Amino acid sequence: MTDAEKPAQGATEPIIRVRGLVTRFGAQVVHDGVDLDVTKGEVMGLVGGSGTGKSVLLREIVGLMEPSAGRIEVLGRDTRELGERERLALQARWGMLFQDGALFSSLTVLENIQVSLKEHTDLPQDLIDEIARVKVAMVGLPPDAGPKYPSQLSGGMRKRAGLARSLAMDPEILFLDEPTAGLDPIGAAAFDELIGSLQRSLGLTVFMVTHDLDSLYAICDRIAVLVDKKVVVGTIDELLRQDHPWIRDYFHGPRGRAASAAKGK
Ligand SMILES: Nc1ncnc2c1ncn2[C@@H]1O[C@H](COP(=O)(O)OP(=O)(O)OP(=O)(O)O)[C@@H](O)[C@H]1O
Numbered sequence: 001m002t003d004a005e006k007p008a009q010g011a012t013e014p015i016i017r018v019r020g021l022v023t024r025f026g027a028q029v030v031h032d033g034v035d036l037d038v039t040k041g042e043v044m045g046l047v048g049g050s051g052t053g054k055s056v057l058l059r060e061i062v063g064l065m066e067p068s069a070g071r072i073e074v075l076g077r078d079t080r081e082l083g084e085r086e087r088l089a090l091q092a093r094w095g096m097l098f099q100d101g102a103l104f105s106s107l108t109v110l111e112n113i114q115v116s117l118k119e120h121t122d123l124p125q126d127l128i129d130e131i132a133r134v135k136v137a138m139v140g141l142p143p144d145a146g147p148k149y150p151s152q153l154s155g156g157m158r159k160r161a162g163l164a165r166s167l168a169m170d171p172e173i174l175f176l177d178e179p180t181a182g183l184d185p186i187g188a189a190a191f192d193e194l195i196g197s198l199q200r201s202l203g204l205t206v207f208m209v210t211h212d213l214d215s216l217y218a219i220c221d222r223i224a225v226l227v228d229k230k231v232v233v234g235t236i237d238e239l240l241r242q243d244h245p246w247i248r249d250y251f252h253g254p255r256g257r258a259a260s261a262a263k264g265k
Contacts, residue, residue: 012039012040013040013076014037014038014039014040014073015038015039015040015074015075015172015173015205016036016037016038016061016072016073016074016173016205016207017036017037017038017071017072017073017074018034018035018036018037018057018061018070018071018072018073019035019070019071019072020033020034020035020069020070020071021033021034021035021036021057021060021067021069021070021071021072022034022067022068022069022070023053023056023057023060023067023068024068029229030052030053030056030229031053031056031057031067031070031226031229031230032229032230033070033229033230034057034070034226034229034230034231035230035231036224036231036233037233038205038207039205040172040205041203041204041205042205042206042221042222043195043196043199043205043206043208043219043220043221043222044206044207044208044220044221044222044223044224044233045208045209045210045215045216045220045222045223045224046058046207046208046209046210046223046224046226047209047210047211047216047223047224047225047226047250048225048226048227048246049226049227049246052226052227052229053226053229054209054226055177055209057226058175058177058207058209060072061074061175061207062074062091062094062096062175063079063080063087063091066080074090074094074173075090075093075094075172075173077090079091088120092116092120092169092171093169093171093172093173094171094172094173094174094175095165095166095167095168095169095171095173095174095175096166096174096175096176096177097159097162097163097166097174097175097176097177097179098162098177099177099178099181099182102162103150103158103161103162103165104150105149105150105151106149107149108146108147108148108149109136109141109145109146109147109148109149109150109153109161109164110129110132110133110136110146110147112150112161112165113131113132113135113136113161113164113165113168114128114129114132114168115165115168116165116168116169117131117132117168117169120169121169131168132146132164132168133146135164135165135167135168136161136164138164138167138198139160139161139163139164139167139194139198140160140194141157141160141161141164145157145161155182155183155187156183156187156190156191159179159183159191160191160194163179163194163195163198167198167202170202171204172204172205173204173205173206173207174195174198174199174204174205174206174207174208175207175208176195176206176207176208176209176210177208177209178209178210178211178212179191179195179208179210179215180192180210180212180214180215181211181212185214188212188214188215189214189218192212192214192215192218192219193218195208195219196218196219199219206219208220213250213251213255213256213258213259214259214262216236216259217236217259217260217262220236221235222234222235223235223236223239225239225244225246225247225250227244227246227247232244232247236251236260239251240252
């Protein structure tokens with residue numbers, strides 16, 4: 001890092017730092033110079049039209065895919081420069097919730113939550129049992145959901161169970177991919193509220209891909225918009241003043257106006 005790149009004293013070091021990211025699939029260029037900083041303790045939403053590379057960017061940040069060029073640091077480390085053990089230790093510091101909850105169907109909710117605790121810790125089984133029960137309660141599931149299998153839960157409960165699993169290791173960062181997709185508006189609002197309250201009480205940094213304008217208004221501090229293969233970042237108020245056509249249509253369109261009215265903006 002050169003002196004020019006060093007943060008000013010007292011400035012908050014980004015917890016996720018993306019520089020000059022390029023993603024190509026054959027001749028298709030998905031990202032072409034994406035720069036992004038996510039600051040500790042903020043909730044950042046990632047939006048963009050279909051196929052603009054939201055999921056790919058998320059997968060690259062968590063190390064599930066390799067970008068074609070550029071640099072990604074999470075919690076101050078570039079995952080590509082780490083050995084296997086260090087990489088696993090770093091990954092244990094964040095949780096991920098994929099769209100479908102990504103629960104193991106052959107395991108109960110409690111067993112699902114225990115998977116990473118068993119993989120990453122030497123805690124005794126009775127403590128692991130207790131932690132799993134606490135996580136079930138934290139996400140607002142009743143205790144009797146714990147021994148159930150994913151197929152025995154509603155869609156909203158499965159999402160909560162997935163969230164409980166992603167919180168198992170007390171992560172510092174929570175990555176969410178379309179957390180409210182498939183939920184009805186009331187279920188989606190309740191899930192947003194849950195994420196917001198967990199973020200505040202646990203001091204989490206949240207990075208979420210979403211199409212849900214209500215979520216953006218309800219819980220996001222800043223929003224990253226993928227347009228023209230790059231990212232434009234701002235608060236909702238800042239983005240409302242942007243005159244890029246896609247951003248203008250998205251935030252000033254009918255759904256944007258409804259979400260804004262609901263939030264009293
Ligand atoms: N493994 C892959 N191989 C080739 N192309 C891929 C691969 N993964 C994604 N793509 C392409 O990259 C582009 C971005 O995909 P991505 O899933 O990130 O879009 P998205 O913004 O999340 O879209 P949506 O909102 O529709 O889910 C798409 O054109 C997709 O076809």
